[in-house]
Amino acid sequence: MPLLFGGDYNPEQWPPDVWAQDVRLMREAGVNLVTVGVFSWAALEPEPGRYDFGWLDTVLDLLHDNGIGVALSTPTASPPPWLGHRHPDTLPQGPDGIRRHYGSRNQYCPSSPVFRAAALAIAGALAARYAHHPALRLWHIGNEYGPSCHCGQCAERFRGWLKERYGDLDSLNAAWGTAVWSQRYSAWAEVLPPLRVPYVVNPLQDLDYQRFGSDILLECYTAERDAVRGHNPAVPVTTNFMDFYRHTDGWAWAVETDVVSLDTYPDPNDPGAGMRGAMSKDIMRSLGGGRPWLLMEQSPGAASWRPVATPKRPGLNRLWSLQAVARGADGVLHFQWRASRQGAERAHGAMVPHAGPDSRVFREICSLGAELARLSEVDGLLGERVPADVAIVLDWDAWRAAELPHQPHDGFRYVDRLTEYYEPLWRANITCDFARAGGRFRDYRLVLVPNLYQVTPAAAANLAAYVEVGGTVVLGPFSGVADPDERIFTGGWPGPWQDVFGVRVEEHWPLPEGVVLDVDSAELGDFTASTWAEWAQARGADVVAQVRGGPLDGRPVVLRNRYGAGTAWYIATLPAAEALARLLARVCADTGVEPVVPGLPPGVEAVRRGDWVFLLDHNDDTAEIRHAVPD
Incomplete structure (x- = not known):
C-alpha cells in the first residue's frame, strides 16, 4: 500500500457539479484517501430515523471509480439541531450549572443514553450500508474526542465509576481525604462532579472526574467502533488524537485503535514549531508501540482559530509532512480538501483554497503528492520503525x-x-x-x-x-x-x-x-x-x-x-x-547515546526510519552538508 495522502472531504457543503471537479483535482494531486462524513450527521439523518444516503452513495462511488479510498467517519462529534431541540438532556452542562446549546459542534453529553442511542443508530446504519463498499479503507470514529459535561446524568455515571474504583463510601472518604474541611459523604447521592464551589474543590474529586471524563468518552468511542466493526472486521478503525491534550489518556485510548491518528496544528509564527511538531509525532508513534501511525489532520495553510492566522510559508507544509513520515507516519492527510465558503472554518486553509487550483497552495499539494508517491516505491521505508535509545x-x-x-x-x-x-x-x-x-x-x-x-x-x-x-x-x-x-x-x-x-x-x-x-x-x-x-x-x-x-x-x-x-x-x-x-x-x-547524524548545522533535523535517514532543514536559508551517513 502506498503512503496515504489526502484530507477531509465535505461534499455536503457543495453542489454535485463540484464533486466531479474535486475528483479530477484529487487525481491531479495524487490523493489516494479522503475522510468523508465527519460533520455530516444532519445531512445523513435530516429527521430522527429518516436517513438520506443517496448523496453519499454517489460520492463514494465517484471516489472509488477514480481510485480514491475513503476513511468513512461516524458523524457523532456534531449532533444535528433536532437532537438537542427534542432532547435537551443530550446537551452538555458546565461546572457552573449552565447548559450549553446547539449551534456549534461537540454539543453532546457523553453520558446521555439518548445521545448514545442516536449515535449508535447512525453508526450502525452507516456500517450496514457501507462496510463492504469497495472505496472503504478505514473507519474514522467521531472526531477529536474531548467534550466534558457536569449534568445529573454524568453525576450518576460518576457515582457508578467511583463505586467500581473504591467499592464503598468509607473507602471513597478515605481516598478523597474528606476529613479535611468537613467533606465526609454519608450517602452516594451526595457525591457530585466537581461543580463551581465557593473556594477550592477537593483535589482528588477533581482528578477522579478527569479520569472519569476520559473513560466515559472512551466508552462512546468503543461502542461506535464495535458497532461498525461488527459489519466487517477486516476494516481498521481509528479516531483522531490531539497533541498535548490532557483530558483523554492517550495510553488507554491507543490500545483501542487499530492505528493511532494525529491532528496537529503547530503555529507557523512559533520558532519552536518544528521541535513541537516532532515531539507530538514521537508521542503518537510511541502510543502505538512503535507501529506506523497516521497524520490525520494538519492545515495546508492557515489555522483559522488562531488569533493571528498566518499561513504556512512556501515549503513548510512539505517539511512538516516529511517530518511525519520520518517519525513513523504511513500517511499524510489535511483538514481540509476544499476551503469552506461559509461557517466557522471559512478562513481555514485547505488543499484547494478559495483562490482555486491556480494557487501556490494547490501547486505545493500536487508536488507533495508526487513526492510521497515516489517515497512509496522505495524499499525499507513504509511500515518500518524509528529506532530510539x-x-x-x-x-x-x-x-x-x-x-x-x-x-x-x-x-x-x-x-x-x-x-x-x-x-x-x-x-x-x-x-x-x-x-x-x-x-x-x-x-x-x-x-x-x-x-x-x-x-x-x-x-x-x-x-x-x-x-x-x-x-x-x-x-x-x-x-x-x-x-x-x-x-x-x-x-x-x-x-x-x-x-x-x-x-x-x-x-x-x-x-x-x-x-x-x-x-x-x-x-x-x-x-x-x-x-x-x-x-x-x-x-x-x-x-x-x-x-x-x-x-x-x-x-x-x-x-x-x-x-x-x-x-x-x-x-x-x-x-x-x-x-x-x-x-x-x-x-x-x-x-553511549549518539545522534542520528552528528555535527549538523543548527536547525537541521536528522531522523532514521528503517533503511533511510531523513535530513530536514528548518532554516530559511540553504544548508550544505558533507557527511558520511553511518550504516
Missing part, C-alpha cells in the same frame, strides 16, 4: 495532578517540563520515544523523567529495577510527591525513590517570577536556574551542582547517585536551557 516518561495522571489547583506553583506546567528535556535532544538529533511510567525500559540506554508528581508502587518499582540492573535515569523536580489518591508521601521526597537517587527533599521552594538562582558546578559549568527549587540534602549521592547565595545557599540542585549497577540523576530545579542541554549531553555521552 532514549525514553521520556509521559504519564497522564501525573500531568493532571501536577496542575491541580493549590499546588506550590500554579505556573508549573507538565508539558513545559517534557519540552525542556525533549528540545535539547531534538536539536542534537537524538531520537526519543515516550513511555509509560510502568512501561518496559530495558530496551533504552537512557530514561528521562522530567516530572512524575504522582507515583504508583508499580512505577516506583519499575524505575528502581531499571537502574539497579544498569540503566541510567534523570528525574526532574516536584517528583515522587504523592500517590494516585493524591495522598502526599511523608518523610521527604522523591517519596519511594530517596534511596535510588540518594537525596531527600524536605521542602519545595518555588521561585517568584524574576528570581534567578546562581548555581555552581565544576562538572557542568556554572549556570542559572529559575521557577522552581527544593530544599534538598544528599543522602549518598554526589553533589554535581549547588546554589550559590540566598536562602538556598549550598543546597544541591543536581545530584548523581550509583544505585546497583546503574546511575540515577536528580535535578531539583529548572536549569537554564543551555545548562540542561549540557547536562543531557553529558548523560548521553556517558550512556
Whole structure:
C-alpha cells in the first residue's frame, strides 16, 4: 500500500457539479484517501430515523471509480439541531450549572443514553450500508474526542465509576481525604462532579472526574467502533488524537485503535514549531508501540482559530509532512480538501483554497503528492520503525495532578517540563520515544523523567529495577510527591525513590517570577536556574551542582547517585536551557547515546526510519552538508 495522502472531504457543503471537479483535482494531486462524513450527521439523518444516503452513495462511488479510498467517519462529534431541540438532556452542562446549546459542534453529553442511542443508530446504519463498499479503507470514529459535561446524568455515571474504583463510601472518604474541611459523604447521592464551589474543590474529586471524563468518552468511542466493526472486521478503525491534550489518556485510548491518528496544528509564527511538531509525532508513534501511525489532520495553510492566522510559508507544509513520515507516519492527510465558503472554518486553509487550483497552495499539494508517491516505491521505508535509545516518561495522571489547583506553583506546567528535556535532544538529533511510567525500559540506554508528581508502587518499582540492573535515569523536580489518591508521601521526597537517587527533599521552594538562582558546578559549568527549587540534602549521592547565595545557599540542585549497577540523576530545579542541554549531553555521552547524524548545522533535523535517514532543514536559508551517513 502506498503512503496515504489526502484530507477531509465535505461534499455536503457543495453542489454535485463540484464533486466531479474535486475528483479530477484529487487525481491531479495524487490523493489516494479522503475522510468523508465527519460533520455530516444532519445531512445523513435530516429527521430522527429518516436517513438520506443517496448523496453519499454517489460520492463514494465517484471516489472509488477514480481510485480514491475513503476513511468513512461516524458523524457523532456534531449532533444535528433536532437532537438537542427534542432532547435537551443530550446537551452538555458546565461546572457552573449552565447548559450549553446547539449551534456549534461537540454539543453532546457523553453520558446521555439518548445521545448514545442516536449515535449508535447512525453508526450502525452507516456500517450496514457501507462496510463492504469497495472505496472503504478505514473507519474514522467521531472526531477529536474531548467534550466534558457536569449534568445529573454524568453525576450518576460518576457515582457508578467511583463505586467500581473504591467499592464503598468509607473507602471513597478515605481516598478523597474528606476529613479535611468537613467533606465526609454519608450517602452516594451526595457525591457530585466537581461543580463551581465557593473556594477550592477537593483535589482528588477533581482528578477522579478527569479520569472519569476520559473513560466515559472512551466508552462512546468503543461502542461506535464495535458497532461498525461488527459489519466487517477486516476494516481498521481509528479516531483522531490531539497533541498535548490532557483530558483523554492517550495510553488507554491507543490500545483501542487499530492505528493511532494525529491532528496537529503547530503555529507557523512559533520558532519552536518544528521541535513541537516532532515531539507530538514521537508521542503518537510511541502510543502505538512503535507501529506506523497516521497524520490525520494538519492545515495546508492557515489555522483559522488562531488569533493571528498566518499561513504556512512556501515549503513548510512539505517539511512538516516529511517530518511525519520520518517519525513513523504511513500517511499524510489535511483538514481540509476544499476551503469552506461559509461557517466557522471559512478562513481555514485547505488543499484547494478559495483562490482555486491556480494557487501556490494547490501547486505545493500536487508536488507533495508526487513526492510521497515516489517515497512509496522505495524499499525499507513504509511500515518500518524509528529506532530510539532514549525514553521520556509521559504519564497522564501525573500531568493532571501536577496542575491541580493549590499546588506550590500554579505556573508549573507538565508539558513545559517534557519540552525542556525533549528540545535539547531534538536539536542534537537524538531520537526519543515516550513511555509509560510502568512501561518496559530495558530496551533504552537512557530514561528521562522530567516530572512524575504522582507515583504508583508499580512505577516506583519499575524505575528502581531499571537502574539497579544498569540503566541510567534523570528525574526532574516536584517528583515522587504523592500517590494516585493524591495522598502526599511523608518523610521527604522523591517519596519511594530517596534511596535510588540518594537525596531527600524536605521542602519545595518555588521561585517568584524574576528570581534567578546562581548555581555552581565544576562538572557542568556554572549556570542559572529559575521557577522552581527544593530544599534538598544528599543522602549518598554526589553533589554535581549547588546554589550559590540566598536562602538556598549550598543546597544541591543536581545530584548523581550509583544505585546497583546503574546511575540515577536528580535535578531539583529548572536549569537554564543551555545548562540542561549540557547536562543531557553529558548523560548521553556517558550512556553511549549518539545522534542520528552528528555535527549538523543548527536547525537541521536528522531522523532514521528503517533503511533511510531523513535530513530536514528548518532554516530559511540553504544548508550544505558533507557527511558520511553511518550504516
